[in-house]
Amino acid sequence: MNVPVEFPLGLAAALFAIGAFGVVFRRSVIVVLMCVELMLNAVNVTFVALARELGAMAGQTAVFFVITVAAAEVAVGLAILLVAFSRRRTLDGDQFASLRG
Amino acid sequence: MIAFWVVALLAIAGALVVVLHRNPVYSALGLVLTLFQVAVIFALLEAPLLALLQVIVYAGAIVVLFLFVIMLLALEPEKRLAAPFPVAVAGLVLAGLLGFALAAASTVPLAGAGQGALPAGFGSPESLAASLFGAHLLPFELTSVLLLVAVVGAVVLARRRS
């Protein structure tokens, strides 16, 4: 079975758009973080699809790096969330506007 | 093709659950669903190793971490789900435009695409390893440093201040 490259790319576009919308739409910071993961995965799908299309392993290697970096990002991000929650007792993004100019 | 459509629709359904469900636990489970479908797509696209890695790291570690934090903080379903209405609408419009633009861009023909049969062993552990430890050795090593920094940073942040 051979899926034409446009289909995974279209799926990636959809996932990316949903994730991007979620980042803007949701208040809860932890869900925003999940939406970022969605967007990263959309990018990964693009990488893998194009890697197959171009016959280049570099695309899959890039996905490897993205997965690794995402793990690091989530670890640090959730640690920050824990600290933030212990300060404000909430994860509502509106409550973290103390850098307002 | 049928498999792809099933998987793709499940993935989008999962993503929508992430974005729209009030309960963060369901959001996380929706994320797992999507990630799992992405793993299947990887497998369909000649990347079996990445599919397994995706399950191990994303489903097995990252989302579990999300769930763990949600449970640790005992987060309730949110009463105020969304951002203010104008922001939400603007986000919807812009995200829709972006999705459309990306999808449209993917129809632009690629230079050097579809050069016939893939090389033997494409996507196998050996080929990924050759790429990782060959051309991308430096990024690989830097990633390990990044992980170390992340571990130290997470520990420092999460540690109780005595």
Add this chain to the structure above:
Amino acid sequence: MPEIQTDLLRWIVAAPLLGVVLNIAAALGNRAKLARLVGPASVIVAFGLALVAVLRLAAEPAGAALVDDVYGWIEAGPLAVNLAFRVDALTAMMLLIITGIGSLIHIYALGYMDHEPDVARFFAYMNLFVASMLVLVLADSLALLFVGWEGVGACSYLLIGFWYAERANADAGQKAMIANRVGDAAFLIGMFILFWGMNALHLPSLKLSAINAAAPLLASAMPWLPTLVCLLLLVGATGKSAQIPLYVWLPDAMAGPTPVSALIHVATMVTAGVYMIARLSFLYAQAPVAMDVVALVGASTCLFAATIALVQDDLKKVLAYSTVSQIGYMVLGVGVGAFSAGLFHLLTHALFKALLFLAAGAVMHAMHGEIRMSKLGGLGAKMPITSKVFLVGSLAIAGVPGFSGFFSKDMVLEAAFAGGHRVAWLLGLMGAACTAFYIFRAYFLTFRTEVRAEPEKMAHLHEMPPVMTVPLMILALGAVAIGWLGLPGGFLWGNVLGEWLAPVLARAPGHHAHLSAATLLGLMGLATTAALAGIALAWVFYVRSPALAGRLAARSGAAYRLLWNKYWIDEIYDGLFVRSYAAWSRFAWRVVDTTIVDGLVNGVGQSVTLLAGLWRRVQSGDLQHYALATLAGAVTLVGGAWALTAGF
């Protein structure tokens, strides 16, 4: 020329560097005992290694060299400099001087610094100095030589101001630093021009051997270049080697501990200029004008400093000006093309002047810092060894036949005469007479004549411990014997040192004139007469009828004041450079900095504040707003890219 690869040379430098590390550790841990062990030991080890290297070199045919290529150091465009060491005949001589005399002085310092609490810091500086000096002489490229050159300068600064709690000492250190900066700037510019010239000949190298080999080519391609470079390097040399016009720092440098003066400001560092000129002898040989300037500078410094030394009261000052004067002889020697004669004087001077300084240090140590000759006198009875070795040193520097100074000074003067530099020769001869006078004046006033010091000081007076006297005696032996390495042409075994050095030095034009035996003997006789006359005069003035000196001083008031105040050179420099520089600085501060620069800076700051006040409203602090903005940017980019590729 055969070059023998060896890993030995790097260890010669490494030994004192290791000493530095251990001494710093000792200083941090307050372990004086460790420092007193490591300080001298590391230099002695270096001496042993240097001896091995020199013996290996001696086993090779004449003109051979040991080479140690450590690693590639600088690569910039066409320039590639290796960190590489090289030992040939010239370097071998310097190596033995530095590590040999250095060892003796380090041992002596054990006794001299016995009450010093900060001895670890002292030995750290001293070892660092030895390491830098070794780099200077071992360097196989001008760039590396410059590293050593600056290293010894820095150590000199640190050691002059070793007792920095006293203002005068710190000032003396700064004076040395600044005077050297002037010379080093010229040195650097000279090096740059030299490299530019080498590169123009497609020989992009700063290797000393390459420069020497390319010297004739340079001279034929760009006749002005060797002269310019040599003059600039000469300015560098006058700074480091305390020649006119940059000599002013050296007398003040005696503020440091006496072993420092003996090691740095007599035996090794101040001869770096002479060494550098000899090292580049082939280049200098292509620049006759520069050579004449060198000779002139040497000869005039020689007499000029000697006259100042005539009337000084401070024993160490006398020796300091004497050093300036003696280095003048060396510079004169290399300036008239008799490179080996200049180097020979460098060698003998290192021994006898180190001896004199250390003996003076012993006096100073015994008299609790008293060094004014008007407060000394008659110490010979209480300090017999010190007195005797000082006498040996005095005879050597005065040029009494049989002692080392006689042979080397005579060789320089003879070369000046033979080369046709009659004026320089005359200046040197007069300097020799003055030398004999002031050194014996110092000897008589310190060790003979009646006691002028306070009785309680005399009561505690005693001879120095063996740790100080033994090095003195070894140096005294050397001060006598070393001269016999360079006997005038054909006599007994002849000029051994000259033959040893000959393959690595240029034969300057004009040095070929052969003097007849009669002329030689006549010149020797003249020099000897001048020396003996000086000694006799000193004896008359200060031993037989002491009142005579005072009367003469009173009678020739103006001349005496001129000499006593060292020709007011310090004051002239102060007015000419320091004050005008201060005035310019004040202008730069008040006008340029406060008004213009500060105004600009503050203006920038204020305008940024103003703009930021407007822009800060954009920063809502709300995550969603930022995300929205990012999203809008992404849409613009992707949409734009798609539109472009789709061809709208």
Add this chain to the structure above:
Amino acid sequence: MEVFFSLAKVVVAFVIILQLTLILLWVERKGSALIQDRVGANRANLFGGLLPFNLGIVNTWMADPLKLFHKEDIVPADADRFLHWLAPFVGIVPLFLTFAVIPFGDVLKVGGFTIDLVAAPIPASVLFVLAMASLAVYGVVIGGWASNSRWAFLGGVRGTAQMISYELALGLAIVSVVLTYGSLDLQAIARAQGALMWGVVPAWGVFYQPVALVLLFIAGMAESKRAPFDLPEAESELVAGFFTEYSGSKQSVFMMADFVEVAIVAALVTTLFFGGWQVPWLGREGFHFPGGLDIALPSLVVTLLQIGSFLLKLFIFCWVQILVRWSLPRMRYDHLMAFGWKRLLPIGLVNLVVTAVFVLAFEGWTVR
């Protein structure tokens, strides 16, 4: 035909695991009784009491499952009904899937077909095992959270942290073996162990990686959440931990998952360290004893011997785990975490580095 063989293999694997689960349940009951000097299960004897001794196997084999599946399924009032229903199945499916990649024999040659005796012959099956092991957490997390009960919730949190922590040591132990045999394929690893060291001793992983064996065994037991690592379901503290609020068939699924995990650990130990289906000196055509004695055997016999060997080893290591469970007391939770992170993980890392150095420095150190 291919499809038929694949289905047959899946059925074989599934039957093995299901039957093993039930047998293990009985073995545990009787075994614990032996250890505690009791009689143990003694009702509903086979053949109606005709045998002189009472094995009591019927009630664990048939009566118990039947009873459990007919019990009322109670869902707490405030529970999340959907997730409460989902949790047991999310918990057990990955475990069943794991068994699909465990090889239970070499190749069977039947009428011109060559059948690889592993239910799902995928490359990188080692990673598949790790992936499934990491998915097994979800049953615990969801079950603990969906019940909306303090006990279940605490059990869920404990279980999550414990499983994530010990997964690292598990992975490191497995990776060491992977390095040793140079393959990510369990079947290839099992085949490699058929070689002989010095022509006599089978090249089993236990001889190359004794440290990894200990690590894997301990970490595997911790993954299966059984004593001494049964903190998530510690009866004396948390009632029944994450499945406190479960009853009837759903609870039986959780219990079954427990035994499947025991079987998986035993299967991994067998495959990675004890030659898997290998019978010493048995090749595809028969025995080749070191002395030079050869006995030719048909492929079917060889395969049966291999499957028998696999089952025997599997059973032995299950039994060892049951012994451990009933012998050791429960650990304290902070000790558990410290043990995982500060002992097993560093040991695993050192073992991995040493292995890597060996592999690099002594080529041909292992039989490949």
